[in-house]
Amino acid sequence: MHGSFHRLVRIYIAILAAITVLVTVGAAFLQLRAVNTTLQQKQSLVLNRVSDTVNRYQEMASDMAGQITATSGNVTNLETFFREPLADYANFAIDQSRQTGQYYFVPTEANTALLRNPSISALRIQLQNGEKVYAATQANKGGQVHRGKYTISGFTLTEALNNPQTLANVGMLALTFSQTPLKRDLDQINTNGHIQAVVVSGTDRLLFHFSDGQVGRTEARVVTKQAAAGQLASLLKSGQYQLHQQSLDSGLTVYTLMDQAAHRQQEVRLVLPILAVGGILLLLLILALLFTFRNYQAQLADMVTRMHKIGGGRLTMQLNDHGPNEDLNILADGVNDMLAEINQYVYEIYQLKISQQEANMKALQSQINPHFMYNTLEYIRMAAVAAGQRELAQVVFSFGSLLRNNTDQQATTTVGQEVTFVEKYIFLYQIRYPDQLAYQIQIDDAVRDVVIPKFTIQPLVENYFVHGVNFAEMNNAIEIRAHRVGRNVAIAIINNGKDLSDEELARVNQKVVQPIVTQPESIGLQNVYARLVQFFGESVSLTVQHNAYHGITTMVTFELPERQGDADDSSRASGR
Structure with missing residues (x-):
């Protein structure tokens, strides 16, 4: 040192x-x-x-x-000045002035x-x-x-x-x-x-x-x-x-x-x-x-000496935290607190070992429970099929698919898979309200294999069922469209539900693009926008706007990365 x-x-x-x-x-x-x-x-x-x-x-x-x-007369005047006495020269100058009109x-x-x-x-x-x-x-x-x-x-x-x-x-x-x-x-x-x-x-x-x-x-x-x-x-x-x-x-x-x-x-x-x-x-x-x-x-030498002793096993020794240097005092306080925590950890090590065993059991349980639920739901679906209750079987199948998708740990999916998941989500609502809800999905083949973050479209659809749908009426409708223009992908969720004022739309659109400073309570528009920006970059746009059906259209656009876009282009070319 x-x-x-x-x-x-x-x-x-x-x-x-x-x-x-x-x-x-x-x-x-x-x-x-x-x-x-x-x-x-x-x-x-x-x-x-x-x-x-x-x-x-x-x-x-x-x-x-x-x-x-200036004149020849001046030259003659000058020569006379040097040649004649001053009195004679004066008379000459006077006579010359009478002739020329200028006295020199x-x-x-x-x-x-x-x-x-x-x-x-x-x-x-x-x-x-x-x-x-x-x-x-x-x-x-x-x-x-x-x-x-x-x-x-x-x-x-x-x-x-x-x-x-x-x-x-x-x-x-x-x-x-x-x-x-x-x-x-x-x-x-x-x-x-x-x-x-x-x-x-x-x-x-x-x-x-x-x-x-x-x-x-x-x-x-x-x-x-x-x-x-x-x-x-x-x-x-x-x-x-x-x-x-x-x-x-x-x-x-x-x-x-x-x-x-x-x-x-x-x-x-x-x-x-x-x-x-x-x-x-x-x-x-x-x-x-x-x-x-x-x-x-x-002060630093004293701290190093004490640290060597602590390293030798004397965990009860403390560093001097009252020296003249404030930064070293802060470091000494931190080390002393760390030593106190180490002693506490040593004391509690036995209890930690027992807690670790319980945690291992709970982890094993968390792996068994979803699998158990999937098997149970599948058993119910098969029983419904055997009983001729095909609609009930379809409901159980859709619910099981939703549960499996929610517990899946993958971070990404494709547009096609996400829409399939969303369609089952809408289907369950339609089963509950068969005469009050209609839906339509139009997905171009060019965008089905586009990789996107998981839970990108589902939260946008869920917003409609949480804030916009009115099952007291008979004309509730929602439509999902997705198409590609060049390297850009556009996804629109169109509904005829509750409309918003211009001020409310402006406030929502402004909040969507703001950074998330706290842990979000749900996967909302702001969270979807942040994950899309992290995945696709600054080309992402997510806006909420009025539509011709007196409802709300949520529009998402983004530019595909070069590698993904080229792969999609080549796949379409080979298909042709």
């Missing part, structure tokens, strides 16, 4: 460990998948947000360049553009092969012209200035955008996944860089340095970063980078608490199991 109990405890511990490990691993897996899915979504969101902003800024530069060179003054246009677009920190215009650069900032919206080439840097997007008539390039527009609004939008995403975003021009120039709060300065500096040096591709090939990228129509490329090593460390930090909780929970469950089974084992 000791080894079996410990083996059972080990099995329980193994099951607990397996379940706890599966739950813990499943929880960790689901948590990691959820975090990774969220992180992928945030990385895609950062990529889309940066791409949308860059595209919007590029469209802004394109629209502004289109406005600057470059510093005014720049001022308006900076006011409308606070995200633009600087606006620069430089003509093709020119030595002057016009620059306007948010601090100096009117701007001024400087000598020398303009070096593009920062978050600067350029757009060519083309003559609308000749399509020749006349200069370049450069808009430098503040990185603060975009970085503020990206900070609101709260990625916290070691994600960086980089915008690179077609000439590998670094335009924009963003890193979330998880990225250290050193790591961010490495990415910006590599991107500024045009070596971002080699950094990406190292496999250190998980990369998403999107190429824009303007020739710019947006990258989002996530540090793989840092992401794995973050996953470890996420999983460790779950594994720790799972381990602690498993330890607590094992300790609780061992503590619970310790008391159980002690």
Whole structure:
């Protein structure tokens, strides 16, 4: 017992460990998948947000360049702005407005553009092969012209200035955008996944860089340095970063980078608490199991010891039924009651032997009595025949057949045999009431050999004589019909006796199909239906209904089992 109990405890511990490990691993897996899915979504969101902003800024530069060179007059105006002193250019702009009806003054246009677009920190215009650069900032919206080439840097997007008539390039527009609004939008995403975003021009120039709060300065500096040096591709090939990228129509490329090593460390930090909780929970469950089974084992060991002594013949010993485990106490009570009954049985064994002898005598008597009654009835029938009382002889014969059928222990019969038995039952009533009762039986040959449970049709006929017949009248009639349609058998018991109301019929039909919950007092409709369902299955139907004779028709239908139906079909085929 000791080894079996410990083996059972080990099995329980193994099951607990397996379940706890599966739950813990499943929880960790689901948590990691959820975090990774969220992180992928945030990385895609950062990529889309940066791409949308860059595209919007590029469209802004394109629209502004289109406005600057909308007409050839605007191009001439721009060239005059760079060529003449500001006072002369102002006079030129006034004269041009008188001719075209539109006043175009470059510093005014720049001022308006900076006011409308606070995200633009600087606006620069430089003509093709020119030595002057016009620059306007948010601090100096009117701007001024400087000598020398303009070096593009920062978050600067350029757009060519083309003559609308000749399509020749006349200069370049450069808009430098503040990185603060975009970085503020990206900070609101709260990625916290070691994600960086980089915008690179077609000439590998670094335009924009963003890193979330998880990225250290050193790591961010490495990415910006590599991107500024045009070596971002080699950094990406190292496999250190998980990369998403999107190429824009303007020739710019947006990258989002996530540090793989840092992401794995973050996953470890996420999983460790779950594994720790799972381990602690498993330890607590094992300790609780061992503590619970310790008391159980002690009480069970005491019970086994006492059972061995009882098995050795000490039947007066009792098991301890006051232990800490209620189920073992119940078991001990049961064993103690069993021991008390055993002692009582031992005491009464002599009386039981005498009673057994008497029972054997009664059993022998029960076998002799029916045989004796059959012989007596047969003697009476023969005496009636000898005396010329053939009707009396037929009555005795029918009654003897009924008695023999009732005492027969067989559970099944055939439709033909059952109808023969029922006909003798009706015949005895007709002998008593010769002028008040008529009956008719129509049984197709196709159903005579169908096997059915015994006492299937007789209770349905008996219902008529118990509840429906009225021997005070002269027109009592009952008819039994049985025929077969395909694999189905239909049996109808039709009478012109006492009718029932619709409510009574509904109540009877409802009760017929209900399960039998108590031992029935007689073999009624409910019992017949239950035995037919057990024999033929759910195809059975038993209903009580009105008929054209102002009486009751009891209809029974069922589908034959495949084996019985095939046997009947083959027998009819051979008969043909």
